[in-house]
Amino acid sequence: MEQFLGFAVPGIPYGCTYALVAVALVLTYRATGVFNFAFAAQAYVAALLFTALIQSAHLSEWLAFVIAVVVVSPLLGLAFDRLLFSRIPNSNNMAKLVTSISLLVGIPALMQVFIPQNYYAPPSIVFNPNTVYFTLAGAPLNGLDMSAIVFTALVLFAMGVMMRLTPLGLQMRGAVESRRLVQLDGVNAGGVVAVAWMISSFLAGFAGILLAPNFSQVQAQPFLTLMVAAIAAAACAAFRSMAVAAVAAVLIGVATFTLQGYLPTQSFLFTSILPSLPFLVLVGALLFHPGMRKLDQATDPLASVDPPLPPLAAAVRTPAMGRVISVLWYVVLGLFIVSMLTWIPRDWESVLNQGLAFSTLFLSITLITGMGGQLSLAQAGLAGVGAFTAAQLANHLGLPMMAGMVVGAAFAAAVAVLLAVLSLRLRGLGLALMTLGAALVFDNIIQSSQTLGGGSGGLGPMNNVDWGSPFGLLNPNGHALFLATFSVLVVVTLAILMIRRGTVGRLLGAMRGSETAAAGIGINLTWQRILIFALSGAVAGIGGTLLVIQQGVANPQQFNYVFSLAFVVIVVTTGVTTVEGAIQGAFGYVIIQKLLGYAPAQFANLTFVLFAFGALTYAQHPEGILEFQKRRSMQRFEPLFERLFPGSQPDAGSQGEPLIAGGLSEEAVRG
Amino acid sequence: MAEQGPLLALRGVAKAFGGVNAVQDITFDVQAGESVGLVGPNGAGKTTLFNCVCGQLKNDRGSIEFEGRSLRGLPTYKRARMGIGRTYQRAEVFADMTVRDHLMVAERARSRAGRLWKDLCNMSRPTDEECEKVEGTMALVGLTELADTPVSALGLGNCRLVELARALAGEPRLLLADEPSSGLDEHETADLAAVLRIIQRDRGTAVLLVEHDLGIVAEVVDRAVVMDLGSKIAEGSFEEVMEDPVVRHAYLGQSV
Ligand SMILES: Nc1ncnc2c1ncn2[C@@H]1O[C@H](COP(=O)(O)OP(=O)(O)OP(=O)(O)O)[C@@H](O)[C@H]1O
Ligand SMILES: [Mg+2]
DSSP, X not given: OHHHHHHHTTHHHHHHHHHHXXXXXXXXXXXXXXXXXXXHHHHHHHHHHHHHHHHTSOOOHHHHHIIIIIXXXXXXXXXIIIIIGGGSOTTOHHHHHHHHHHHHHXXXXXXXXXXXXXXXXXXXXXXXXXXXXXXXXXXXXXXXXXXXXXXXXXXXXXXXXXXXXXXXXXXXXXXXXXXXXXXXSTTTHHHHHHHHHHHHHHHHHHHHHHHGGGSSBOOSHHHHHHHHXXXXXXXXXXXXXXXXXXXXXXXXXXXXXXXXXXXXXXXXXXXIITTTHHHHHHHHHHHHOHHHHTTTOTTOTTOOOOOXXXXXXHHHSOHHHHHHHHHHHHHHHHHHHHHHHTTSOHHHHHHHHHHHHXXXXXXXXXIIIIITOOOOSOHHHHHHHHHHHHHHHHHHHOOOHHHHHHHHHHHHHHHHHHHHHHTTTOOHHHHHHHHHHHHHHHHHHHHHOHHHHOGGGOBOOOTTOOTTOSTTTTOTTSHHHHHHHHHHHHHHHHHHHHHHHSXXXXXXXXXXXXXXXXXXXXXXXXXXXXXXXXXXXXXXXXXXXXXXXXXXXXXXXXGSHHHHXXXXXXXXXXXXXXXXXXXXXXXXXXXXXXXXXXXXXXXXXXXXHHHHHHHGGGGTOTTOHHHHHXXXXXXHHHHHHHHHSTTOOOXXXXXXXXXXXXHHHHHHHHO | OOSSSOSEEEEEEXXXXXXXEEEEEEEEEEOTTOEEEEEOSTTSSXXXXXXXXXXXXXXXXXXXXXXXXXXXXXXHHHHHHHTEEEOOSSOOOOTTSBHHHHHHHHHHHHHTOOOHHHHHTTOOSOOHHHXXXXXXXXXXXXXXXXXXXXXXXXXXXXXHHHHHHHHHHTXXXXXXXXXXXXXXXXXXXXXXXXXXHHHHHHHOOEEEEEOSOHHHHHHHOSEXXXXXXXXXXXXXXXXXXXXXXXXXXXXXXXXX
């Protein structure tokens, strides 16, 4: 017992910081319908700002606290609400998810651009970190622990009092019980939602400065871990009860530390499973908590269908223009191939090769999200499954990488199918969290295992195996690698275009449009879902292997879940519904990355900032900002073409009465 | 297939949501090729009954048989493949598809010709036969002119027609139509009634029609079933049930 408590007690302070964020998650989700992944980023911003104000601006702790946590954090939340989330129609779950994920990806990157210094840990507030205030069952509680426990307790208590006793609290409680009521209550809806955002952002900021002193430097990583634990805790409460979420959060902290104490430090359980504990909790909640299956389900009488995407640029252009553009495409393609083989310098050739590999990887997102309508946050992980399979087969069995790629693709597809089967009943947010959990479990296993993932340096060719074999075909020093990668991309692209045009594409289109009606005409949704996961997994596996061949080493870092999130953000920016979208996203990504290499180091992260801000337009332009621009510029050129080729009309019109307006008014009549 | 038995047989079907008995002890048959009206005031449980027949909801009690086969435990898509077509009260269309694509996808789903390898070998272009069928259905419903319009550009009335056409493209033996005329103007409603009669007469499709517009019910149906508060309160020819004092009280109570 003594030993147990000795292990368990140090988990409480961590559990407290998780609790603050978990409560914040539940509060915003219930009151506004937004699941805000970005709280991790907000916690990080608060911690960084707090530290910078103290260490660079030499403000007093208290002033720094007031500015970072009491003023800036809530304002940031308010800004998110007013500028972004309040403009997204309530029914558009995909847009809400994409927006909050882009904030999660973009904000830490932006901070690193503006505040590039490394800061040491900030002081803990009020309590002295070097003093042991009390010993609980033999476990010493120092000032850091004390401030986490005491302030969490105070803040949550104050919140409880406010929710119960003040009129504002009552309204918020109303919002938490039924956000519909608040929204229907015309006068106060916006205000209550804004207040909910401010309070939850305050909680996240507070969690940030309570957590930061535990780490030697202020970096983004611990805040992502914090986020994951908080999500798991909130999931235990089915995103419903703040009290349950807070208790679950503390228990997760305690359980982690207890297991850490008991498990042998070198064991697989210790290194791989323990860090995944929050995910296992999350996955467990998703699978077994009945409340989680109801997330995002349209039981809501006011929910309406997502506004349909505008027709693709390709669909609205005049036939003459279409012909000219497709000829141009071939010309560009030809120039690209010739240039790659002749004048492009070696370092740029390898960058563009990477672009080809990323294009393949990104096409897996086109498949699952663009065609299948499912948001998956595990694509980098699936790419990693394929890549490491191929690399291990090459190292241990001497299998050529190209053959390994096929096996890796099959294995990644199998993992994706397993994921699909586990998440058959989940939609939207539930599915996003499930795939995120899977990506994290993969990360922890591959990163912590020297044998599987090659440790921190990654897994390179071993046992005198040459990854470039046979015949040096894949040797990164020749044009052959370009030709091989390019051919694979062409094959994958053609396959996807065929599928999209064929029966499977049509059936998926139906499923995307309305699952109810799709099942009603005899489409087996389960099977379609498994199929699209398998295809997407296979393509991701191929892309991952190409990337690894190109780089000559399989590095677990390259496939971690942050990339899964970032990739979705990138593809959504350039257009998730078209094949060009993925390819443009990939080339944009590698080229910007390369160009930023010439700038000072702090700008390296600007790529993610750019794409994240691009993705924030998703709510307005779900077809992708690039696609939107294409359509606009095409409309500008149209008159010219009309004059050159009179009599050619656009194929499809996009004017007319929008469907939702009709649907809504009809609902109103019924209601 | 049972030769003489009814196409659809409902026996004591019941469904409750928490404490609300949305459907209680409903028993009636629909014969092959017959057109039956299912009428009742708002909240009578008509849509819930449809959902039980199609498998979107599981009935708590009772049995539902289609062509003599029990539907218990069958998922929606299997019931659809057995020949139950359906339109929805809240139009459910595939937003980014054209009208023609709606019918084509329904045709493919029905014939189950979809194979991944066929797509990959470019062997899944619409065949002439499929195109002919699709054109035929569009002509029947009166959507030929809108064939290549994305449904996102259509009004609610046309969306209902698209739903009807999509259901018909699956060549159902039983069509469940949930308020197909809501959102249509007078003219379109008259056309819709004509279409419903044609599919029943020429294609031999049985129709179970939920409608608030009694005009169209009177015109189309052979027989009517009246529900109120989840229970069946009358059954018979349309004129008969409308004379029934119980029905007049429950259904027309407010307007009499
Ligand atoms: N998913 C649900 N959860 C809870 N109650 C429901 C649900 N669906 C329907 N109900 C309730 O069941 C009853 C029957 O509803 P139903 O939609 O079947 O009626 P209806 O006859 O189709 O009415 P209307 O003419 O308005 O379409 C109503 O009281 C309704 O509130
Ligand atoms: Mg109804």
